[in-house]
Amino acid sequence: MARPLRALHEDVSWFARATEVKLLHVRCGAALRKSALKLLAAGELSLDNQSPFVVLEDAWRLADGGWRVRAQRLAEHWEGRRRVLSEEGIELGSLSGRAPASPDPHAAFGGWVNLVLQCVRPPLEGLVIVLAPALIEDAGLFEAELRELVMQPELAAARWIVMDMQEAPLAALHEELGARAMQNVSVRDDAAFAQDLNAMMASVDPELPGPARAGAAWPRGIIPPPRKGDRTPTVEQQAEVDVELAAAGMSPALAGSQGARMQQYMLAAAVQMKLGNGELAIQHQREACRIAAEAQGERELVLQWMVLAGYELALGREDESYRQYAGVAQKAEELELHLERAQAGLALALMDARAGRHPDAAGQYARSAEHALKANATGLAIECWRLAGQMAAEAQLGDRATECWRQAIELAEGAAPDVAKTSSAPRAARELAALLRARGLGAQAESLEHQANRIEQGDTRAAAEALL
Incomplete structure (x- = not known):
């Protein structure tokens, strides 16, 4: 992982120095995205850099390119930066009371970039926009909108870093910019x-010893002497360590x-x-x-x-x-490793269900629920009971399904509100309600649906009892 990140660091450093470069395009693998993004943001700290950096990670979707949200983040970032630098005696222009006239979100974003450029004051120069969308649904449309911004004369002082998850080749833009575009591929x-x-x-x-264990060359059979001041633990001290390790569940x-x-x-x-x-x-x-x-x-x-x-x-x-x-x-x-027992049971239940052994799957889920509860994993226990009910219903075991779903609901009613409202108990209640309604028990089904809504809001029996 270090090799591609070192190469990216070198490219970012060069981008900071070579101000004639308009675009740095980083094609990143998922495993390196987080680290690569930190490196890009840290480019602002380069000794050769004179431009403020703004990092925008909003996804680009067909339904909404995200330019309105990016514009809002850009303006908020600039005003926050201005306030911080003002406290250090560096004055920047303010965006207060100013806004682009265009109603189109994409054009308005370009307008906001232009306004920010007008607010830049020495010793700062220009602006670097880091576009790192977590998702790009249409590479062609994204490239077209990016090109409009990069080639816009009013934004000549802005430079761009674009990081994608290898979704957008930007081939036409690279060809148009020629030597003014750089590309980096960061994949593990x-x-x-x-x-x-x-x-x-x-x-x-x-x-x-340490250096040899890490793969360094080391003379065969040579063990370095202990460091001066290091003390070898006594038998009693080592025994105490062993007892503590065993108590922590480690050999x-x-x-x-x-x-x-x-x-x-x-x-x-x-x-x-x-x-x-x-x-x-x-x-x-x-x-x-x-x-x-x-x-x-x-x-x-x-x-x-x-x-x-x-x-x-x-x-x-x-x-x-x-x-x-x-x-x-x-x-x-x-x-008595209850959590591990529950996890193994979940895998067995999944395979039983895929093979059509629904009664067996229901039994495995139920046993996993019992062990999850012993491990104090209440949310997992609720989900296991819900799945047990679902498998029992698939096997036409209506009474058993009812029992399992009620177990899930009862656990949620006794759980802390934050656990209950994020659990699958409301879904279990609605599944049970559907079963009861099919049996003609409409009043009970309606009551369960109200209970599902209440649990989703964290309004459980345990929460009510805590107020008494």
């Missing part, structure tokens, strides 16, 4: 990362080299899955499970095992995945 090189990781795993032993053995090795295999498995090397990913993840088991890390084993089951499912091996998730569920139940 997963193949290179996997190659580096495999080399590290093949050659690096977690028992080695003391995994706090050292075994844990580092387990993490290496876990990370390698994830990379190989992303690269489409499923068999290699499974091998790495099984090794992570083996290390956790050897270290007697019970919770770590359950977590690594659950990841392995998920990989099997992603590779389309549903029978093997079901067997693995069933093993995870059994182990988690033995260890």
